[in-house]
Amino acid sequence: MAEPQHVPVLLEESLNFLNVRAGGVMVDCTLGFGGHSLAIAKRLGGSGRLICFDRDEQAMELARARLAGLAQELGGEMPTVEFVGRPFSEIAEVISPGTLDGLLADFGVSSMQLDEAHRGFSFRSDGPLDMRMDTRSGLTAEQVVNQADEEDLANLIYEFGEERRSRRIARAIVRARPVTTTAELARVISAVAPPIKGEKIHPATKTFQALRIRVNDELGEIQTLLKSAGSLLKPGGRVVMISFHSLEDRLVKDSFRESARLGELEILTKKPATAVEQEALRNPRSRSAKLRAAERILKSSMRSAKKF
Structure with a gap:
């Protein structure tokens, strides 16, 4: 298989x-193809520990193969790397409270998943309507498209896709059933919802987007992670989360604000960090990315809780 870009x-x-920093304990919650993990591993050095999650x-x-290649390149300077499938x-079931120096989460679908037609994430190439990040279990997008009633389908397209034409689209999908491929679904939608000026x-x-979020329970996964992320950090430990649409970003922003109000986290990004022009030109996917960061603080020595 050719190495994905x-x-x-x-x-x-x-x-x-x-x-x-060298010797730290870090978690990459969204390993993907390992781009962030590779860079983190180089900085952690031989005395560090990196724990990588991906379903x-x-x-x-x-990613395991990429990191093994880095281990050969760096020799004794490579941290201990653990892979959690x-x-x-479920991070709180694996990581003990107060043990992490840093936690990273890069939400959404990876470019690698989008580029593989058989995964069914994109309409750029025709493929089966799957969209599952974990292909071993769960409903496929095809099952959702063909089994949900029209009202439920319209509601999920409106809520998770923020699509104003959701009822029109849901009606067209129901009339076109069975819909089994990404290209077929895209044609059905385009016929009743042409491009908006x-x-x-x-x-x-x-x-x-709506179907992918539904199939993978992406917002529920993020909410559960946010409930435990702060408690897993050491005092001074950092959490960084990258979102790609407003539904994800709103969850992160609200959770950080509440943790700051309770004196558990200090927000480091009053406004989310975004890609500079050079990165946006080089990597179009980065244009919608928003990064928010916070640091764990001790309640006993906390400064007055900030209001944002």
């Missing part, structure tokens, strides 16, 4: 906000 988003910003079995194997929502995205983009 993958460019980690906001890499330097992530490393700087994580404050990665995508294929991505895990590819579980969703990041001024919008640069394909008419099917928001519906595909």
Whole structure:
């Protein structure tokens, strides 16, 4: 298999906000093809520890091979690397409280997943309507598209895709059933929801996003991670989260604000960090990325809780 192309988003910003240092203990909640993990491992050095989560079995194997190559290159300067093939929502079952120097999460679908037609994440190439990050279990997008009633389908397209034409699209999908491939679904959507003037995205983009979020329970996974992330950090430990649409970013922003109010975290990004022009040109996926960071503080020595 040819090595997939993958460019980690906001890499330097992530490393700087994580404050990665030699000998630290770090978690990459979203290993993907290992772009962020490779850079973190180089900074941790031989005395560090890196724990990598991903529920995508294929991505895990590819990243494992990349990191093994780095281990050969660095020799004794490579940290201990552990791979956890579980969703990041289960992190509290694996990591003990107060043990991490840093935690990174880069949400959403990876470019590697988008580029593989058989995974069904994208309409750019025709493939089966799957969209599961963990292909070993769970409903596929095809099952959702063909089994949900029209009202439920419209609601999930509106809520998770923020698509104003959700009822029109849901009606068209129900009439076209069975719909089994990505290209077929994109054609059905385009026929009833043509491009909106001024919008640069394909008419099917928001519906595909909604289905992917539903299939993988992405927002539920993020909410569960946010509940435990702060408690896993040592005092002074950093959490960095990268979002790609407003639903994800809102969850992170609200959670950080509440933790700051309670004196558990100090917010390091009053406004989210975004890609500079050079990165946006080099990697179009980075244009929608928003990075938020916070640091764990001790309640006993906390400064007055900030209000944001």
